[in-house]
Amino acid sequence: MLIREEAGWWYRLRDDGLAIVSLVAVENEEVVGHILFSELPIETAGGVINAASLAPTAVRPGRQGRGIGSALVRRGLELCRQRGIGIVVVGHPHYYPRFGFATELAKNLASPYAGEAFMALDLVPGAIDGIVGAVRYPEVFNQV
Ligand SMILES: CC(C)(COP(=O)(O)OP(=O)(O)OC[C@H]1O[C@@H](n2cnc3c(N)ncnc32)[C@H](O)[C@@H]1OP(=O)(O)O)[C@@H](O)C(=O)NCCC(=O)NCCS
Numbered sequence: 001m002l003i004r005e006e007a008g009w010w011y012r013l014r015d016d017g018l019a020i021v022s023l024v025a026v027e028n029e030e031v032v033g034h035i036l037f038s039e040l041p042i043e044t045a046g047g048v049i050n051a052a053s054l055a056p057t058a059v060r061p062g063r064q065g066r067g068i069g070s071a072l073v074r075r076g077l078e079l080c081r082q083r084g085i086g087i088v089v090v091g092h093p094h095y096y097p098r099f100g101f102a103t104e105l106a107k108n109l110a111s112p113y114a115g116e117a118f119m120a121l122d123l124v125p126g127a128i129d130g131i132v133g134a135v136r137y138p139e140v141f142n143q144v
Helices: 010-015 068-081 139-143
Strands: 019-027 030-044 047-059 086-090 118-122 133-135
Touching: 010 019, 010 030, 010 139, 019 047, 019 068, 030 068, 047 068, 047 133
Parallel strands: 047 086
Antiparallel strands: 019 030, 030 047, 030 133, 086 118
């Protein structure tokens, strides 16, 4: 048996009450994947808009490439859709577009991670599209 202290920058998000959706994938009673969506305010001229950041997604080495990550993303997005918010991710441009994420949609959002890896997804029309503002990542993201 191995007992380890929880570690990882994302636990801070949960401890700070910023987690919106946190899911694990379980196979044979073993956790093989994890995904977290957390609150991400977007500051606009008209006030603050609530959005979510998708980070991290992780699947155990040896279990990758079998659809576990995709299943976590899709289920997480379903749960976020019920909240009517938009989602922002900083991730691989080969992976996230298959779920609908687009760099183009994020182009009006100022971000320290702006670039082709900075993508957004409108889970409900207008959640991100048409918004001009700046995302405000919690301080813990500086530790990533
Ligand atoms: C990225 C990750 C979560 C994907 O989970 P997964 O269960 O392996 O993914 P799926 O089986 O659902 O999808 C497989 C696809 O993901 C792609 N993929 C896997 N890891 C990738 C990575 N690091 N970057 C880009 N694409 C990746 C594979 O090439 C494959 O693409 P294809 O369908 O076009 O062949 C997982 O590989 C992982 O934990 N990687 C290490 C940690 C990491 O990079 N996390 C992402 C932070 S944004």
